[in-house]
Amino acid sequence: MAFTLDEFYKCISDLYDQSKKIHDRWQLIETSKGSYLIYSFIDNNCLKYEFHIVYSESYSVPVLYFNISNLDGSLLSLDDVWKLFMHKKTSNMYETITQQEHPILHRPFFILHPCHTESLLRKVVDQPTKKRFIFWLSIYGQSVGLPLSVNYAID
C-alpha cells in the first residue's frame, strides 16, 4: 500500500512529463535533500497558491504541502485557509491541517496530515502505483483547491 522512494520518484517524474505534454504547470525540483513537485497559480481573488508534493520517509507515502499568500507576500493563517475551503465545522481543523516545517526547504508550510493516507490507499491496493498516486492526489488536492486535469487519469 505504501510507496517506496523509487516508486514515488517514478510517479512524480511521470506526472512531470505528462504535465509538459499537455502544457500544464507542474515543476520538478531536484535537490540533495530529495526531489519534489511544485504547482503554483494565482486565483481570481489575487491569492497565490503553492503546492508541493514531497515524500515522507516516516510514513512511506507522498505528502501534500501548501502555502497561500496575498500579493504582498504575507501568508494566510490556518483560520483563513480553513474558511477559504469552508470545511465542515464538525471536523477538527488541527487533525486535518497543521503548519509544519517543510522537510526540504525547512520553512513553514501547511500540511494535510498523512497519517490516514495509507488507509486511503488501501482502497486502491490492486491498482498500479501510478493510479494510486493520482487517486491520492485528486482526493487530497481537491480538498485544498489544487486543480488536477482529468488527463492525468487517462493512460
Next chain:
Amino acid sequence: MTSLLDDKEITRELWQSHLPVCFILADEDKNKMSRSESPEPLYLMLARHSYFPCFIEKIHRYYCNYFKNDPNDTTNNMNLANLWLEYESIPLKWHYPIGVLYDLYVSSLSSISSHVPWQIIVHLSKFPEGEIIRFPDKESIEAHFMSTIKEADALKHRGQIIEDMQKRDHQQLWNSLLQDRYDGFWKINNKLMTYTDNLQYFRYIPFRIHILDKPFIHKLFSPFNVEEEKWTTLNDLLQFTLNHEAHCEQIANEKKIFNTNINDYRVIIHGIQPSLQSPVQWLSEHFSYPDNFLHICLIEKRT
C-alpha cells in the same frame, strides 16, 4: 534488550530537568512603550522537554501591563500572534523542545562560560512568518506535538500503537506534559515503547540530528543489525547519517562538503554527552523527548 530496573530513573531525572530563562523585550518594541520605565526582564524556570509556545500567553500578559495605559494603542502591535523569540539574531524554531534549542544554539554560539539564565529577546512585532511556525493558541502546539508523536510511532510501529489508542490517551500525553505529571505521561508513553511485528526492538529509530545553520537531518535507521546480529550504537547512527548526507551533497555537486568526522563534534542529547557506544534502542527508550524523537545536537568543536 535487558535493561536494569533503575534505568527508569533516568527518564524521571530527564523529566525533572529545567532551565532558567530570562526574557528581555526587544529595543524596538520598548520604544512603543507608553510608560517611561523599561519593563523588567521576566524570569521563568522551564522544563527542558516543554515548548516555548506553551508560555506565549504568560509572556504576553506580562508585557501587556506596560502597554495598557496607552489610549491611542489601536495598532495590533500587542497582538499575541505577533510575539516571537530570538537568540543571537536567530528566530527560535520553537516547535522544537526548549532543551533542544538550548543545546543547539547556546552550545554553538555562546562565547561566555556561564550560559544561565538563558537570555532570550522577546519581539512583539515583525513576526518572521517565512522562518517560524505560528502557534496562535494552545491547540496548535498540542496538534504539532501529537503529529510528531504520530510520526515517531509510524517509524517505530507503522503507527499501529498510536492508532489503537483512545483519544483520551492522546490527551493524557499532552496534558501530563503541560501539567508536569511524569507518572501520567509514562503510563501512556510506556505503550509507545513496546515492540510490534514480532521484533524485540523498534522498526526504525525516530531521531533528528540538529546542526547549527543546517536543516535537521533524518534518515531511516534500524536499532538492530540483522546480518551481524548486534545492536547498533549511537556511533553507528551518526556515522551512517553523516556519510549519507555527505554522499547526497556530493551527488548534487554542492561545494561545501559536509564534515563526517564524528570526533570533530560534541554530541549532546538532553544537555548530556552520552557514550557513543550506547545502543540506540536503549537511547530511544530512555533519552527520547516526550515527542518520542531522539533529538541529537552536533556542536562543531572550535579549533
